[in-house]
Amino acid sequence: MLQCIQSGDFVHDPIRGRRHDAVLHDPEKPDPPSDPAWGAVISLSLGTFGLVTAEFLPVSLLTPLAHDLGVTEGAAGQAMTATAIVGAISAPTVAIITKRLDRRIVMWAMTLLLILSDVVAAGAWSLAVLLTARVVLGIALGGFWSMSAALAMRLVPSHLLPRAISIILTGVSVASVCAAPIGAYVGDIWGWRSAFMIAAVVGAATLLVQLITIPRLPPVGVASFRSLLDVAKIPMIKVALLVVLLVASGHFAGFTYIRAFLEKVPALDVKTISLVLLAFGIGGFFGNLAGGLLAEYSLKAVAALAPLLIAIAAVSLLTAGASASASAVAVAAWGFAFGAVPVGLQTWMVWRAAPEQAESAGVLMVVAFQVAIAAGAIFGGLLVDNAGITSAIAYSAVATFLAALTVFLLGPKRET
Numbered sequence: 533m534l535q536c537i538q539s540g541d542f543v544h545d546p547i548r549g550r551r552h553d554a555v556l557h558d559p560e561k562p563d564p565p566s567d568p569a570w571g572a573v574i575s576l577s578l579g580t581f582g583l584v585t586a587e588f589l590p591v592s593l594l595t596p597l598a599h600d601l602g603v604t605e606g607a608a609g610q611a612m613t614a615t616a617i618v619g620a621i622s623a624p625t626v627a628i629i630t631k632r633l634d635r636r637i638v639m640w641a642m643t644l645l646l647i648l649s650d651v652v653a654a655g656a657w658s659l660a661v662l663l664t665a666r667v668v669l670g671i672a673l674g675g676f677w678s679m680s681a682a683l684a685m686r687l688v689p690s691h692l693l694p695r696a697i698s699i700i701l702t703g704v705s706v707a708s709v710c711a712a713p714i715g716a717y718v719g720d721i722w723g724w725r726s727a728f729m730i731a732a733v734v735g736a737a738t739l740l741v742q743l744i745t746i747p748r749l750p751p752v753g754v755a756s757f758r759s760l761l762d763v764a765k766i767p768m769i770k771v772a773l774l775v776v777l778l779v780a781s782g783h784f785a786g787f788t789y790i791r792a793f794l795e796k797v798p799a800l801d802v803k804t805i806s807l808v809l810l811a812f813g814i815g816g817f818f819g820n821l822a823g824g825l826l827a828e829y830s831l832k833a834v835a836a837l838a839p840l841l842i843a844i845a846a847v848s849l850l851t852a853g854a855s856a857s858a859s860a861v862a863v864a865a866w867g868f869a870f871g872a873v874p875v876g877l878q879t880w881m882v883w884r885a886a887p888e889q890a891e892s893a894g895v896l897m898v899v900a901f902q903v904a905i906a907a908g909a910i911f912g913g914l915l916v917d918n919a920g921i922t923s924a925i926a927y928s929a930v931a932t933f934l935a936a937l938t939v940f941l942l943g944p945k946r947e948t
């Protein structure tokens with residue numbers, strides 16, 4: 533996170549590769565906590581839970597939401613698109629325009645925007661108002677994700693960073709398992725607006741925990757357009773971004789259409805498909821935990837084995853997908869593998885490749901992920917429409933295998 537890494541009476545600059553005299557301590561900037569600030573890490577995990585829950589609520593509420601607003605389901609679905617696009621834009625923008633602010637204030641502001649988005653969505657009387665709420669959510673999403681890993685570096689000792697990132701990303705896994713079924717259930721009983729209000733209450737509770745637990749974090753090594761360009765030139769960052777593009781595009785090109793595959797190839801009914809997708813979410817939860825533990829011992833193993841397992845799962849669907857049990861196991865394995873992907877990639881980029889410019893590395897990763905999500909979903913849709921559902925699964929296998937191969941050949945070396 534620091535611009536330079538201290539060593540004796542000198543400071544070593546990893547980007548420029550030289551040692552030079554420097555002031556070792558800025559009295560206006562407190563040292564990072566000597567003990568792990570696990571309370572703050574958990575508060576960030578609650579933030580990821582709230583953001584991902586809000587992001588995917590429209591999926592489980594789409595039909596009643598569209599009916600109530602008097603629009604088509606396709607039009608209502610643009611609520612997801614708006615959030616993704618704004619998230620990609622806000623990731624670098626928020627980091628740069630808030631560069632002089634204490635980072636805890638920025639995180640509090642992102643959580644406030646999350647709450648505001650949920651409240652506005654709950655009271656939306658038109659599609660335009662709903663999309664406005666989703667734009668606000670996109671700002672919070674991009675800003676939060678671009679800084680979360682960099683903050684983790686300042687909350688725990690470096691050897692505990694993979695575990696801290698895993699805890700933060702556990703919020704994603706739990707939301708992936710819970711958000712859709714709970715949202716659908718609540719929406720069916722009390723109406724779709726109540727689901728957003730409950731999400732707002734969860735956001736308020738998250739903000740309270742963050743106010744209590746996140747310590748003062750003065751801006752250090754924050755992102756700027758110049759730093760983004762400098763970090764993007766680092767060879768290891770270039771490799772990591774390539775892996776992000778391959779993994780994310782491969783995953784979303786295939787998994788976006790996994791329900792259609794399960795309906796057509798093993799011919800599962802809706803109830804069984806729901807259980808299989810639940811297995812995917814549960815697998816992601818445990819994959820996230822496993823990735824965090826393994827990254828403490830071998831970062832390269834996590835970064836390479838996770839996409840390789842996705843490729844194996846995709847190939848299994850192509851070769852044995854007609855079997856219901858084989859498809860279920862493959863989808864669960866896919867979920868386990870994808871749960872470990874963000875842990876490995878975030879730790880690689882912000883800890884190993886550019887620790888002195890962690891926010892800039894985090895920004896680049898968020899932008900790359902959002903671009904890959906959009907590109908993968910669009911390309912997968914073209915493949916499905918023109919070559920059949922199995923072609924999208926095949927692309928997933930190829931892209932993720934290439935990602936694994938890239939990590940094996942060019943990925944992070946073991947520290948000595």
